[in-house]
Amino acid sequence: MNAVTAEPSVKVIKRLVVDEHNDIFDAADMTYVSYPSLLSDVRAYAYEIVRHAPEAFREEGLLEQQISEIIKNGVKHGNHCDPAKNVHIWYSFHKRAKIIVEDEGEGFTAIEEWNDYFRKRQEALFSEDFDTFLALAAYRGAKSDANDGGNSLIAALEYWNGGIIYSARKNKVGVVRWYTNGSVYV
Amino acid sequence: MTFTQRPDGAAVTIAITGELDLYCAEEVREKLKAIIEEGTRRIVLDLSQLTYLDSSGLGAFIVALQRIRAVGGAMEISGLCNAPKKVFELSNATRLFVIRSGTNGAQVS
Numbered sequence: 001m002n003a004v005t006a007e008p009s010v011k012v013i014k015r016l017v018v019d020e021h022n023d024i025f026d027a028a029d030m031t032y033v034s035y036p037s038l039l040s041d042v043r044a045y046a047y048e049i050v051r052h053a054p055e056a057f058r059e060e061g062l063l064e065q066q067i068s069e070i071i072k073n074g075v076k077h078g079n080h081c082d083p084a085k086n087v088h089i090w091y092s093f094h095k096r097a098k099i100i101v102e103d104e105g106e107g108f109t110a111i112e113e114w115n116d117y118f119r120k121r122q123e124a125l126f127s128e129d130f131d132t133f134l135a136l137a138a139y140r141g142a143k144s145d146a147n148d149g150g151n152s153l154i155a156a157l158e159y160w161n162g163g164i165i166y167s168a169r170k171n172k173v174g175v176v177r178w179y180t181n182g183s184v185y186v
Numbered sequence: 187m188t189f190t191q192r193p194d195g196a197a198v199t200i201a202i203t204g205e206l207d208l209y210c211a212e213e214v215r216e217k218l219k220a221i222i223e224e225g226t227r228r229i230v231l232d233l234s235q236l237t238y239l240d241s242s243g244l245g246a247f248i249v250a251l252q253r254i255r256a257v258g259g260a261m262e263i264s265g266l267c268n269a270p271k272k273v274f275e276l277s278n279a280t281r282l283f284v285i286r287s288g289t290n291g292a293q294v295s
Contacts, residue, residue, distance in 0.1 A: 039208070042208070043208075059269065060268050060272075062269045062272050062273070065238065065239075065273065069240065125281060134255060135252070137248045137279070137282055138245055138249070147208065148241075149245025150248075151244055151248070151277045154277045154278070155241065155277045158276040158277075
């Protein structure tokens, strides 16, 4: 049985990008908060931030879920859940959702490995190679554990349609989502 | 989050309700693993009452699909809607699983 049936409408393979000087890191007029690296509180952190977003941006919890994922990555993979280390977050919901999350860790050094993994995964998807696509459905890096879904960055590349950019140290990520489908501007 | 399983012929239908997130994904992953190890070869996940799904929860479904496919079985999704459906779509997971509309997923041929 092969579940891959429909042709994808656009066959574009996106990448995680490192660009220290990208405008996405301009935090002027953004609100800053900082939280200790408590995995148990990650969703509460995201919920608190999303409280400031227009209702039209929240998409039935999807915005909270996507913000929660990037905070979780900082807390877990960046700061290794060390409560003495903080995650630093800037957010703005003027006309679009823009979030910057910086942790105090060594950075996401496996970005190119991840990009290579994602390229192979998407090539399998586009060529309808179901067995390979299933095998590559979730990313498993050297630092992954059983509780990592292995798909948060895959969804993030689609959800953050205004970009997902890492700093040179790779311990800071900026993301933007525009809401143009329904002419939703606030 | 609630996890309710119901034998239905050769299949097992599992209804997962509420919020499936990083705090309870391990429980779901282990329960699905046990069901497969007990010999179940067809699982239907009823997600019609699932209100929140994150990457850990979706990861639990993907691991279960990999496990059951490895032993020649199948896993299907029914009732997928709202934000959890968007999470599936963003990750291309709609192309991994057989997705059925409605919640009568146990009627699998």
